[in-house]
Each structure stands twice: as structure tokens, then as C-alpha cells.
Amino acid sequence: GPSIYAFTLMLGVYLSGIAIGSIGISRVIDRFKEPLLAFGILELILSFLGVIGLFWFQSVAEMAIDSYSLRMLLPTLLVVLPPTIILGLIFPTVTKCYTMSIDRAGSSISHVYTLNTIGSIFGSLAVGFWLMPAIGSMATICLLAGINGILGLVIIFMVPKRSMSYATYGLSGGLALAILLSISVAPDPSDEVVEYQISRLAQGNPYEIY
Numbered sequence: 001g002p003s004i005y006a007f008t009l010m011l012g013v014y015l016s017g018i019a020i021g022s023i024g025i026s027r028v029i030d031r032f033k034e035p036l037l038a039f040g041i042l043e044l045i046l047s048f049l050g051v052i053g054l055f056w057f058q059s060v061a062e063m064a065i066d067s068y069s070l071r072m073l074l075p076t077l078l079v080v081l082p083p084t085i086i087l088g089l090i091f092p093t094v095t096k097c098y099t100m101s102i103d104r105a106g107s108s109i110s111h112v113y114t115l116n117t118i119g120s121i122f123g124s125l126a127v128g129f130w131l132m133p134a135i136g137s138m139a140t141i142c143l144l145a146g147i148n149g150i151l152g153l154v155i156i157f158m159v160p161k162r163s164m165s166y167a168t169y170g171l172s173g174g175l176a177l178a179i180l181l182s183i184s185v186a187p188d189p190s191d192e193v194v195e196y197q198i199s200r201l202a203q204g205n206p207y208e209i210y
Helices: 003-026 035-062 068-079 081-098 102-158 166-185 189-202
Strands: none
Touching: 003 068, 003 081, 035 068, 035 081, 035 102, 035 166, 068 081, 081 102, 102 166
């Protein structure tokens, strides 16, 4: 949609997802015996949702939705909200991993917050000014999803073996396989946008922007 409305909607959904995730995990995070394991699994889920969002985007693009507002809202909810909920779960989990004692909780949180902010800044610049112009949106999404997946597996392998169960191994392996399969068959979202614009032009409505 027009950039101001699209950006406002995306930002609102993004922040809402983080808030939902943070509120949800606040009730159980202190019960985690192995927060590092939770961190690794959440990274795998984030990777999977990043790729599966491409399929949801395609499904919404194929729907015959007359409402302009609904056409903007649905893709944003389906593609942006689930990963940002996981991001809201991840930050408190990382803080729990990093905090060694209650006496150092304040400094630990500030360190994690600082690193998270710096990473977000450099990540945004790298994606917007380097990755997307160089390799395109589709390859960028798959690359970042792959990096998250690998990071999740590395973190899980760092967890002491006594804390792992067959169910945990199965869940981790299943998510990793699902990520690989999803990346291999994921549709290119830019193709859906182009097809939609062509269909609108064919219907004689060239000024309505998706």
C-alpha cells in the first residue's frame, strides 16, 4: 500500500508481536532449567516461520479480497506477526542465559539490550543496502532463515547432553528438515506482487497499489 500506511501497519504489528511474546514468556521463563536449549529451539522456529511466511504471502495474494485495508492487513499479520512473537520470546530467554546471578541482572540486561540494538542497526543496513540489492528479496529471506537455523542447531549442540532427550533431538531435527524443505520449494514473493499488479491493470484499476 502507500508507504506511510504500509510502514505504520507493519511497525504496529511488529511491536505488537514482540510485546505478545515478551508477556507470554514472562510467566514461565524463571522455570526454565536450560534456557540455552529454549533459545536454540526458538531460533529454529524463527527460521521456519521466516520461510513459511512466503507461502502465507502467496496464499493471501491469490485470494480475491475487495477490501483494500484487509488486503494490507492480512499479509502483515500472517508474515510479520508470528516471527515477531518469537522475537519477543527470544530476548528474555537470551537475558536469562546471560545473567549469571541476580546481583548482576541489571548489567546483564543492559549488555544484552545494547548488543541486540547494535545488531538490529547493522542488520537493517546490511539487508537494505547490501543483501537485497545484491541477491534479491527471495534469496535474502532464505539466507537469513538458514543462518537462524544453523545458529539454533549450534546453540542446541552447546547444551549439556544430560539435559537433552530423544524428544528434543527429534524436535530439533524435524525443524531443521522442515526449514531445508521449505527453502527448497518456497515461492518468490516478488512474483506474487507483480502478478497482482498485472491483474489490476487488466481490470482497468492501475492506481490501486498493493
